[in-house]
Amino acid sequence: MSKDSTKYNSQDTSYHLDTLAQLSTSNCKELFNKELQYQDKDKINLQKRARAKAFTNSYLFDLIDLKSPLNKSYWNTFHCSTTILQEGKKFTAKYCKNRWCLVCNRIRTAKMINGYMSSIESFKEPRFVTLTIPNVLEKDLKSSINEMSKALRDITKNLKKTYGIKLKALRKYECTYNKFRGDFHPHYHLIVDGENESKQLVNLWLNRFKTADKKGQENTKADSTSLNELCKYFTKIIAKDTDYNPKALDIMFRAVKSQRTFQSIGIRKYVSEDVQEIQSQEIEFKENRNEIWGFDYGSGVYDWTTADGELLSEYEPTKKDLNVINKIYDTH
Numbered sequence: 001m002s003k004d005s006t007k008y009n010s011q012d013t014s015y016h017l018d019t020l021a022q023l024s025t026s027n028c029k030e031l032f033n034k035e036l037q038y039q040d041k042d043k044i045n046l047q048k049r050a051r052a053k054a055f056t057n058s059y060l061f062d063l064i065d066l067k068s069p070l071n072k073s074y075w076n077t078f079h080c081s082t083t084i085l086q087e088g089k090k091f092t093a094k095y096c097k098n099r100w101c102l103v104c105n106r107i108r109t110a111k112m113i114n115g116y117m118s119s120i121e122s123f124k125e126p127r128f129v130t131l132t133i134p135n136v137l138e139k140d141l142k143s144s145i146n147e148m149s150k151a152l153r154d155i156t157k158n159l160k161k162t163y164g165i166k167l168k169a170l171r172k173y174e175c176t177y178n179k180f181r182g183d184f185h186p187h188y189h190l191i192v193d194g195e196n197e198s199k200q201l202v203n204l205w206l207n208r209f210k211t212a213d214k215k216g217q218e219n220t221k222a223d224s225t226s227l228n229e230l231c232k233y234f235t236k237i238i239a240k241d242t243d244y245n246p247k248a249l250d251i252m253f254r255a256v257k258s259q260r261t262f263q264s265i266g267i268r269k270y271v272s273e274d275v276q277e278i279q280s281q282e283i284e285f286k287e288n289r290n291e292i293w294g295f296d297y298g299s300g301v302y303d304w305t306t307a308d309g310e311l312l313s314e315y316e317p318t319k320k321d322l323n324v325i326n327k328i329y330d331t332h
Contacts, residue, residue, distance in 0.1 A: 040285045046304075046313035052102040053081060053295060054302040054317070054325050059237060062246040063100065070253055077101045084304050084312065086291040092280040099261070100253055104275045105233050112231040112262060115271030116170055119264075120227050123168070123193035128226045130218035131205045132187040141184050142255045145173065148186060149259075155204045156265060163200055168193040168266040172230050173256065177248035184252065189230055190265075191222050231262070286312070 056077065064074045073096070080096035081103050095104050120126060131152070136144045152171065159165040169192040176185045192198040202217045237249065262273045293304035293312045302325065304312035317325060 042281075042283045043285050043313055046283075047315040049081065049103055049106065050295075050303050050313045050315040051317070051321060052106055054297060054321075056080075056100075056102045057297050058325050058327065059244070059246070060100075063250060066246060066250050068250045068254070070250065070257070073098055074100075080104065082295045084293040086283075086286070086289065086293065088288045088290070089282050089284065089286075090280050091283050091293075092278065094278050095275050097275040097277060099233070099256070100237060100249070102233075102237070107275050107279075108273055109228075109231045109233070111271045111275075112273065113227055116231075116264070116267075117227060119267050119270070120170070120191055120222075123191070123222075125194050126222035126226065127192045127195055127198040128218065128220050128222040128229070129169075129190040129192050129198050129201060130187060130216070131190070131202070132185070132216040133209050133212050135178060135181065135183040135185045137183050138251050141175075141186065141251065144186055145255060145259065148173075148188065151205070151208045152188065152265075155201065155208065158204060159197070159200060165194075165197050165200060166266055167197060167201065169201075169264075170227075170230055170267070171263045171265055173259075173261040175252045175255070177245060177252070179245060179248075184248070187216075191226055191230055 060074060060077055064071060064078070068074070076096040077098050077100065079094075080098070080101050081093045083093070085092045095101075095107070097104055099105070131148075133144065133148060156167050159167050169190045171188055171190045174187055174189060177183075178185060190201075192201060198219050202219050206212055206214060206217065260273065264270075291306055293306060296303060296305045301311070302317055303315050
């Protein structure tokens with residue numbers, strides 16, 4: 001299917017609009033580079049959002065083509081932040097809140113980092129832990145996720161009852177796809193307070209999952225990048241061309257529908273991973289007026305424009321950006 005959005009018609013004509021610009025963290029390294037050199041912070045944030053929107057559209061139509069049970073939600077993502085309404089200095093956008101949307105994930109990641117940074121900084125011995133199970137087939141993925149979640153809850157209770165350990169951690173679910181074997185690798189990443197606590201956690205996990213590879217479990221000292229790593233998206237979307245598989249992505253998205261991928265354990269829950277549907281912000285670099293800005297995609301422009309063609313963010317894709325935006329992936 002062509003990536004030209006003008007060839008797609010959705011029956012949803014409601015305005016889909018944004019604000020909180022995520023911090024400079026992303027599951028896609030291509031989303032952020034040093035070539036964005038502008039003076040205005042609001043403009044920079046809008047340029048990053050425009051890039052995220054263009055990148056999302058670059059793979060979204062492959063997901064739409066699947067006619068998946070998530071098809072309606074995929075179309076909602078097509079409309080996510082497509083229109084920005086300006087009222088004076090107030091700019092309002094509407095979001096899809098979906099996990100495969102890079103625009104919403106920028107917001108989601110920023111919320112997680114801002115919300116839990118102080119908790120992580122208070123950890124005396126922060127450890128980065130990975131808990132894995134053997135790869136599973138599509139038919140077993142959802143039940144395996146549920147089993148992992150229950151196992152971690154049971155282990156947390158066991159640590160407190162048997163070892164007197166009140167686990168303090170942040171937990172994030174992730175999943176990858178093995179194209180050679182056609183199976184899935186669900187796993188957890190955690191930042192845990194305490195070296196002994198993290199060792200006991202890994203040991204009890206291995207006792208629970210007898211067939212899990214001991215070498216697959218990680219327990220290392222957390223560093224300044226660990227929270228960013230933990231808060232990124234639960235599966236990579238744009239990766240190497242040979243790794244891209246929309247059917248596998250759809251399976252992973254359906255498996256975690258209505259489930260939390262991010263959770264705090266033993267510490268106060270400061271924020272939710274949910275994204276507000278409608279958000280507004282004040283922008284100073286545009287003159288005070290009422291205007292409708294629509295996202296232009298597929299005509300060489302990747303920005304919100306007025307009916308007269310005025311650009312909002314003035315985002316100009318680099319050659320590297322265009323390679324990602326225009327890439328035709330092998331979907332087989």
